[in-house]
Amino acid sequence: MGNLLITDATALDALDEARQSAAMTALRISMLCVAALVSGAGRATSSPSTISIRVRPIVGICAGLCPDFKISLVGERRVVVRQFAFRPALGRVRTFDVPSAAAAAFREELAPLRPAGTLDRGVPCPLNGADERLRYGASDYDIRWSGGGAPSRLRGCKTDRELDLAVTRALLDLSLSPAATPLTQRQVGEARACLRQKGNAYC
Known part of the structure; x- marks a missing residue:
């Protein structure tokens, strides 16, 4: 029973780490998308001399x-x-x-x-x-x-x-x-x- 509990706890920790990693990845992608939109908007509004x-x-x-x-x-x-x-x-x-x-x-x-x-x-x-x-x-x-x-x-x-x-x-x-x-x-x-x-x- 002890070994089974340890195994379940390890799996839960791994699952939490995976979820945190996925969340961080999603956050980075969102930040990159926002930066691209801001940059694109800046280029669109700037006009040639x-x-x-x-x-x-x-x-x-x-x-x-x-x-x-x-x-x-x-x-x-x-x-x-x-x-x-x-x-x-x-x-x-x-x-x-x-x-x-x-x-x-x-x-x-x-x-x-x-x-x-x-x-x-x-x-x-x-x-x-x-x-x-x-x-x-x-x-x-x-x-x-x-x-x-x-x-x-x-x-x-x-x-x-x-x-x-x-x-x-x-x-x-x-x-x-x-x-x-x-x-x-x-x-x-x-x-x-x-x-x-x-x-x-x-x-």
Whole structure:
């Protein structure tokens, strides 16, 4: 009888340990599930940074012909283009969505330029002669990143070749010309070919 009682007690202890182990395992799984849900919710509510490019003429000889606009990529795929003019009534705003791949290419193109904080590259911008100003205008760039981390700002010049090419390629990613006018896919391909051959979007 004594041995039987000991055996029964041992079995009960083993059963209790098994139940405790199963309960701990269930608790760990529940905690992991909660952590995954919280993490997933954080990713779902976080949005990509907003990137805006402001291009403005810095000389008064353009007579409204030089690029003067602001383009913003907001959220995942929304693009807002605002064209400025001497008379505010002539300005216009366009809003449209682009494919996710195009938005990603735009962000990737500008990512290497993003400074930590604010950076001025070569501003105030130099004027390189009347002929060049009449052909292209003398413009400056003001690029801003907000959201997705600390805000950043880069100010530079059209005469900065690296910056100018990066902005041009980024605009083409959104099917926009260097003046922020809409382009067809054929026109985008032609502009990219011109960039490769001559370093300019206009052959």
